[in-house]
Amino acid sequence: MNLKDEFIKYFVEHGHVEIPSAPLIPENDPTVLFNTAGMQPLIPYLLGEPHPKGKRLCDAQKCVRLTDLDDIGDKTHHTFFEMLGNWSLGDYFKKESIGYSFEFLTKVLNIPIKRLAVTVFAGNDEIPRDELSASIWQELGIPKERIAYLGVEDNFWIAGESGPCGGDTEIFYFRSDDEIPTKFDPKDDRWVEIWNNVFMEFNKDESGKITELAKKNVDTGMGLERVVAVLEGVNDNYKTSIWKEILTSIEKVSGKPYEGNEISMRIIADHIRTSVFISADPAGIKPSNTDQGYILRRLIRRAIRHAKKLGIDTSTNWMEPIALEVIKKYENYYTEIKENKEVVLDVLKNESIKFNRTLEKGLREFDKVVSHLQGNTIDKDNAFKLYDTYGFPIELTEEMAKEQNLKVDTKGFEEKFLAHQELSRTASKGKFKGGLMGHSEIETKYHTATHLLNAALKVVIGPDVHQKGSNINESRMRFDFSCDHKLSEEEKKQVEDLVNTWIKEDLPVTMEVMKKEDAIKSGAEAMFIEKYADMVNVYKIGEVSKEICGGPHVEHTGLLGHFKITKEEASSAGVRRIKAILE
Numbered sequence: 001m002n003l004k005d006e007f008i009k010y011f012v013e014h015g016h017v018e019i020p021s022a023p024l025i026p027e028n029d030p031t032v033l034f035n036t037a038g039m040q041p042l043i044p045y046l047l048g049e050p051h052p053k054g055k056r057l058c059d060a061q062k063c064v065r066l067t068d069l070d071d072i073g074d075k076t077h078h079t080f081f082e083m084l085g086n087w088s089l090g091d092y093f094k095k096e097s098i099g100y101s102f103e104f105l106t107k108v109l110n111i112p113i114k115r116l117a118v119t120v121f122a123g124n125d126e127i128p129r130d131e132l133s134a135s136i137w138q139e140l141g142i143p144k145e146r147i148a149y150l151g152v153e154d155n156f157w158i159a160g161e162s163g164p165c166g167g168d169t170e171i172f173y174f175r176s177d178d179e180i181p182t183k184f185d186p187k188d189d190r191w192v193e194i195w196n197n198v199f200m201e202f203n204k205d206e207s208g209k210i211t212e213l214a215k216k217n218v219d220t221g222m223g224l225e226r227v228v229a230v231l232e233g234v235n236d237n238y239k240t241s242i243w244k245e246i247l248t249s250i251e252k253v254s255g256k257p258y259e260g261n262e263i264s265m266r267i268i269a270d271h272i273r274t275s276v277f278i279s280a281d282p283a284g285i286k287p288s289n290t291d292q293g294y295i296l297r298r299l300i301r302r303a304i305r306h307a308k309k310l311g312i313d314t315s316t317n318w319m320e321p322i323a324l325e326v327i328k329k330y331e332n333y334y335t336e337i338k339e340n341k342e343v344v345l346d347v348l349k350n351e352s353i354k355f356n357r358t359l360e361k362g363l364r365e366f367d368k369v370v371s372h373l374q375g376n377t378i379d380k381d382n383a384f385k386l387y388d389t390y391g392f393p394i395e396l397t398e399e400m401a402k403e404q405n406l407k408v409d410t411k412g413f414e415e416k417f418l419a420h421q422e423l424s425r426t427a428s429k430g431k432f433k434g435g436l437m438g439h440s441e442i443e444t445k446y447h448t449a450t451h452l453l454n455a456a457l458k459v460v461i462g463p464d465v466h467q468k469g470s471n472i473n474e475s476r477m478r479f480d481f482s483c484d485h486k487l488s489e490e491e492k493k494q495v496e497d498l499v500n501t502w503i504k505e506d507l508p509v510t511m512e513v514m515k516k517e518d519a520i521k522s523g524a525e526a527m528f529i530e531k532y533a534d535m536v537n538v539y540k541i542g543e544v545s546k547e548i549c550g551g552p553h554v555e556h557t558g559l560l561g562h563f564k565i566t567k568e569e570a571s572s573a574g575v576r577r578i579k580a581i582l583e
């Protein structure tokens, strides 16, 4: 049985429309590096925008969670995973939602009721205890002793600090051959959470204030890997059919069995799978020292080091056969994997070649540092040298140190790192500056230049050019747009000239607050119309550009200086990328 197919089939049969997974890298949300839950791309709809596909949706969403990065190597964690979800956007609520979950688990997956238990929200000062969910579960046959009431920490769900949210009911499965205790104890780890139904009826604003949403929604999430492990009766996720071929190819490449080499093999399997998905994503991420690129680099380099531990000759293209298994496994469902196959293989190969050049020497340097160590902490200068000269991500140094019960002066490293005028590594951990978040003077200028570039491309290439993404930092702007061909030198020159003409004309930048519909009717350019609230800011630059945008912008274009395109390249199928600077 294929869980993903069964899940989608069941919910489609119950009036849901299957939607494709959104990209792993949120296209215009600079506050997060990756999608971490199925609901994330649906936030505007959970807040009340009508979804074009209706009120009942289901999908399998690609997710990456980095909070667990250090845990990879154990039996249950993955950086990349698929989340199965079904949604009611102001349609059904608790009764139907719980009914569907129960029926799917017990009738489609044939899980015996005696192996199930649930938690419901115990309530707090603002929100009452969820007696309704508890009684629905009881009516369906879940005994009282198998229902636990938990508080905000466990049974209230929100993505991040603000946004749509609500109490949830979580479903647990007893994953052990032991006798099943009559009373459910959510702290007993033989009970594993398999599904989470969130009853999203509130919105929490940035100040922390909770208000009721006009429409009540349901958002559910089921971790595919975990449930497959349950269904296949194994207590190591990596022993499921999901990983079989991938691990076999690692066994082949290393000439070693999985048994006895689990940790390194799990890390390699997990990190290569995640790297394949990140580099195949339409955002066109390449290994780098910032943001998603840094995560990709870390994953690949960590996998390489573990390959070395297994005795794999890392100077060969050893990752390719493993990556090909990952591609084979997923390409039919996630077509970008197929489309960007060559890109993915190139990313892995190039990063591998790059790191391999310094790996050997870096490992020797590390050993030297350790043998001369006084005390138990690797100092910031050595950690920085390993990073700067040998390309060891700090986390890799930390991991290697930990294996020998040593520590690293990470704080000192970060200070040194920042002093070298690079972006903060902590930025890469959760949120990053860029796009709309950057507010420095130069970033503001780049922001305005983005609008001019967008407008110039429409003139030079054609009105069908649309923005597909953008990212700004202190030293450059990056702009992705739909276009089916590589720009010629002449086109690039025309675009540059046009932007510079508009800069010289010193056009005024003005802003008007408008109703979203009116803004669209007036011809304002908008990248993700569904993401915006009812009232929007429309920025006009003279008569050349009009865009819905959050700002900030300079007041007149004369402030921008000279605009220069530094690079034009493919980003993904049908999407080109321009990098440009203001001089």
Ligand code: SER
Binding pocket: 036, 037, 038, 039, 085, 157, 196, 197, 198, 219, 220, 221, 222
């Ligand atoms: N948003 C919830 C979760 O991530 C349910 O989808 O668990």
